[in-house]
Amino acid sequence: MAKIKTSLPESSVIGVKNLKDGEDISHFFKRFYESELSRDFGVYRLSLDALRADIQQYVIEHGLSSLFYNYLTCDAIMHPGFRTDEIEAIVLGIMSKLDGVKHLLIIDGYFYDDQPDCLLLLEKIVRSMSSKLEKVTLITHGKRVSMRPAMHNVFSTVVPGILINDVVTDDFHDRYWIDVESTKGVMVGTSLNGIGKKIAMIDYASSADSREIVRLASGLL
Structure with a gap:
């Protein structure tokens, strides 16, 4: 009996x-x-909205810069045109790649905020990378000191007993979240209170950049 070879149609x-x-x-x-x-x-028309989930997942897995031949760009991946849940999915998807970090370095001059939506987003981010988290070093410009307790409480609630090291300096400008040991990092274009409100980018930092930042901050850790 002859076998008939079939294949599924491709889209x-x-x-x-x-x-x-x-x-x-x-x-x-x-x-x-x-x-x-x-x-x-x-033959049918396909709305670009049908590709949003696939594009979002690709950005989470590979970073935005992978779409631009490995060069960072000021293109807007986070902006008010995105629904809040879409922005959070991208942020949490990328930040969760830092899970396993023991010592987290956050460099953000204007990190501190005590608004409920900002605190909730911080809690979700910390939970996404909290499996081995023991210590966080926060390098800021020393602004909004009165708001520190609210954010410190988020870290302590998610990771009881976590060590929190606050450092005040104007030596750093850009915003980074970096695993100090593996020097794997994420570059964020805005503080947490600007996510979803301002045009900004979130992407994986290059290994070379992360290593250099950890080296420059080594005396503060």
Whole structure:
């Protein structure tokens, strides 16, 4: 008995370009369905919204810079046009890659805030990387000192007994979350209170950059 080899149909994203003045995509569909091709193939419009989840997961796994030939860009991955849950999914997905960190270094001049939404986001982030967390060093500009207890309480609630080291200096400008031991890090374009409100980027920091930052901060850890 002869065996018949079959394969499942493949789906692809196919572009259609107009080469004739005066015609648009509606003419393409009309002519397609009037042809014999419509008997064997289905053609439909796919909203870009259908790709949002796939793009979001790719950014979480590989970082935004991977879409731009490994060069960082000021393109907006977090902005008010995204729903809050989409922004949190990206932030938590990337931050959770630091899970396993024992000593977390956070460099953010304006880190401290006591607004409920900011504290809730911090709690979610800390929980996403808390499996082995023992110590956090916070390097800030010393602003908003009155708001420290609220954020310290978040760390202590998620990780009872955690050591919190506060350092005040103006020597650092950019915002980083770095695993001190593995020098694996995340670069964030805004403080927690700006996520979802300002155009900003979150991406994996290069190993070389993370190592250099840890070296420069070594005397403060």
